[in-house]
Amino acid sequence: MYKRDYYEILNLSRNADGEQIKKSYRKLAMEYHPDRNPGDKEAEEKFKEAAEAYEVLKESQKREIYDRFGHEGLEGRGFTGFKGFEDIFSSFGDIFEDFFGFGNNKGRRSRARQGKSLRYDLEVTLEEAFLGKEDEISFQRLEACHTCNGSGSSPGAEPMVCPTCQGRGQVIRSQGFFQISTACSACHGQGEIISDPCKDCRGGGEIRVEKNINVKIPPGVDTGSQLRLRGEGESGEDGGPPGDLFVVIHVKEHDFFAREEDNLICQIPVSFVQAALGDRIVIPVLGEEGGHELEIPHGTQPSEIIRVPGKGMSSIRGHRRRGDLYVKVNVKIPKKLSQKQRDLLQAFAEAEGVTPSSKRAKVRDFLKKMAQ
Ligand SMILES: [Zn+2]
Ligand SMILES: [Zn+2]
Structure with missing residues (x-):
């Protein structure tokens, strides 16, 4: 496959320095970033191409091989470029974070995540389902610890920079000639470690709290109807929004209806x-x-x-x-009759021209006919 020259891809002269290489790559990555060009195949290719060029030129060892032997030189040493976006982001995550404005100055990766949604099953009578009602429900949910604001560190204490990754949240692993960066296992990619855990949440940053909420049940709900209470689920992580609370209605069986x-x-x-x-x-x-x-x-x-x-x-x-x-x-049909009722029904039957005994005789005649 024909490959363009890495310097040409990044619009650089062959003696560009590290700072120029980074600047140029950032500019292209911004322009062709998949978030800005959804579904655009050409932008996707340009984005990958720039990432590959940057991957090589930013490292003096690889750059030297490329300068001397070109693409073949790198391929001969097992360099295959990136498989996809995942690969690019996990390698250059820090670059994207600082130019897209998330992440923080400790170099730790942003992990903002929405909190979990919760389900609450609520039983109502048919009358309540008919009229609608307001009900207070109580349930438990995880919330950011109020004592430490979810940080997990004792108030006043600062979390410690992770000694394993020096706060990067990523560790570099060598694989043959190349190096791969993965999330640090000591700090789970957070870049910091809690040295003095908060007493209330034992460092977890979350506490289980009992919550009471007023729920308005509209008239006409049926079993399986769901009411969604936005933001009443568990709190998000690292600034992510809270989850929702889903109240699932069960209408009790009614004696009459x-x-x-x-x-x-x-x-x-x-x-x-x-x-x-x-x-x-x-x-x-x-x-x-x-x-x-x-x-x-x-x-x-x-x-x-x-x-x-x-x-x-x-x-x-x-x-x-x-x-x-x-x-x-x-x-x-009554099972018991008084003598008076019996007499009246007898009279009714006679008026209709049918008496129970004559009816029985008719059936007998009918069966006799059938047998002939
Ligand atoms: Zn706490
Ligand atoms: Zn670490």
């Missing part, structure tokens, strides 16, 4: 006489103290369903009207 999205379903027992003659009965309805008067039309059949519009569940989408209520009529 079942729910299907915004509709409610219930069953009411009705005597066979009420079903036959029709009646007006009062049934419970959510949000109405006195209940609702329901008309059972005469001739209502067992398991018939009567729809009551607008008496179902409130809708979580506030602009939508309430759902409907579906009343399933459960016609009850």
